[in-house]
Amino acid sequence: MASTALTGIGLLVTHDAEYAELHDAALVIDDGLIAWVGPAAQVPDADAASDLDGRCVIPGFVDSHTHLVFAGDRSAEFEARMAGQPYTAGGIRSTVVATRAASDQQLTAHAGALLAEMLAAGTTTTEIKTGYGLSTVDEQRSAQAAHRLSDEVTFLGAHVVPAEYAERPDEYVDLVTGPMLAACAPYCRWIDVFCDAGAFDADQARTVLQAGRAAGLGLRVHANQLGPGPGVQLAVELDAASADHCTHLSDADVEALAGSRTVATLLPAADFSTRSPYPDARRLLDAGVSVALATDCNPGTAYTSSMPFCIALAVREMRMTPAEAVWAGTAGGARALRRDDIGVIKVGARADLVALDAPTPVHLAYRPGVPLIAATWKEGQPLTV
Numbered sequence: 001m002a003s004t005a006l007t008g009i010g011l012l013v014t015h016d017a018e019y020a021e022l023h024d025a026a027l028v029i030d031d032g033l034i035a036w037v038g039p040a041a042q043v044p045d046a047d048a049a050s051d052l053d054g055r056c057v058i059p060g061f062v063d064s065h066t067h068l069v070f071a072g073d074r075s076a077e078f079e080a081r082m083a084g085q086p087y088t089a090g091g092i093r094s095t096v097v098a099t100r101a102a103s104d105q106q107l108t109a110h111a112g113a114l115l116a117e118m119l120a121a122g123t124t125t126t127e128i129k130t131g132y133g134l135s136t137v138d139e140q141r142s143a144q145a146a147h148r149l150s151d152e153v154t155f156l157g158a159h160v161v162p163a164e165y166a167e168r169p170d171e172y173v174d175l176v177t178g179p180m181l182a183a184c185a186p187y188c189r190w191i192d193v194f195c196d197a198g199a200f201d202a203d204q205a206r207t208v209l210q211a212g213r214a215a216g217l218g219l220r221v222h223a224n225q226l227g228p229g230p231g232v233q234l235a236v237e238l239d240a241a242s243a244d245h246c247t248h249l250s251d252a253d254v255e256a257l258a259g260s261r262t263v264a265t266l267l268p269a270a271d272f273s274t275r276s277p278y279p280d281a282r283r284l285l286d287a288g289v290s291v292a293l294a295t296d297c298n299p300g301t302a303y304t305s306s307m308p309f310c311i312a313l314a315v316r317e318m319r320m321t322p323a324e325a326v327w328a329g330t331a332g333g334a335r336a337l338r339r340d341d342i343g344v345i346k347v348g349a350r351a352d353l354v355a356l357d358a359p360t361p362v363h364l365a366y367r368p369g370v371p372l373i374a375a376t377w378k379e380g381q382p383l384t385v
């Protein structure tokens with residue numbers, strides 16, 4: 001495969017120790033990987049060259065929390081919520097009905113369309129969860145659809161208890177940890193559980209996570225979104241890669257996260273779309289917790305695919321600096337997926353890159369809602385918007 005030099009980079013933000021930020025930079029892509037990074041004046045020969053005309057280049061966004069496999073739309077629920085009705089976890093069940101009725105092809109095509117939307121907005125890695133099938137066959141179909149589109153697939157059979165198990169939730173946990181897990185694990189890297197009021201309690205969540213670990217999956221937890229609860233402590237106790245949402249945290253929760261490898265993944269688009277309080281990112285960062293930002297893209301509570309939107313919210317509403325928010329949406333997401341080959345621009349990393357129509361990444365928050373993504377490279381392949 002031919003090598004390509006990207007020259008004329010006005011500002012390169014790498015998240016790597018060697019060149020954290022480099023003005024007048026260049027880099028070389030070879031075989032889908034970064035082969036060289038440095039000052040423009042020293043760029044080595046390559047088979048082809050592309051001049052970025054002073055644009056800023058950052059790592060491609062890593063969206064480490066999405067629910068892309070679903071059918072239907074919940075705009076009426078959103079409209080009602082904006083008129084004052086509260087969000088409850090039970091709203092998920094209406095998407096379950098639509099998802100079960102959709103064909104495999106419809107599920108894959110719909111998720112693929114959202115993934116294309118994300119790539120155009122600069123997202124080069126997307127974690128995709130199941131969780132709207134909630135039967136063995138429909139969770140397996142969802143996992144297969146996600147697996148066609150991403151290597152980062154998460155089994156979320158424990159999203160909510162489906163209507164037909166409403167009176168016997170422990171039987172549903174047996175199903176999730178038994179036949180459903182066995183059917184889905186071959187297509188998944190991770191297992192997740194919604195540990196919150198109206199979903200699963202600490203004992204049920206622990207049972208689900210331990211079964212997933214026994215099946216070879218890494219752990220993630222939907223934790224402390226709707227109120228204070230045991231989710232974050234459980235995530236830390238089990239060395240989960242990520243505790244997601246983290247809106248309602250005690251001092252002990254923050255301390256536990258700070259002393260762990262568990263990333264706090266914040267999902268401000270969900271708080272935006274449910275008109276809920278935002279998590280206190282400043283408190284987490286000041287305590288030394290690793291923070292990631294992700295979209296939570298789903299039809300109920302956060303129907304956006306845009307990482308720049310989440311970065312803008314994080315800066316305006318959660319008091320993250322622009323640099324912290326961009327790190328959280330790239331390197332932070334990679335850490336939440338326990339990856340060191342993405343979210344960073346360094347020799348040997350995947351050539352997943354974004355060029356901005358802006359001189360600095362501050363513009364992602366400074367110019368909210370403006371399409372600033374000039375070009376995206378995924379594994380070295382350019383997509384020009």
Ligand SMILES: [Zn+2]
Pocket residue numbers: 065066067222296
């Ligand atoms: Zn979620």
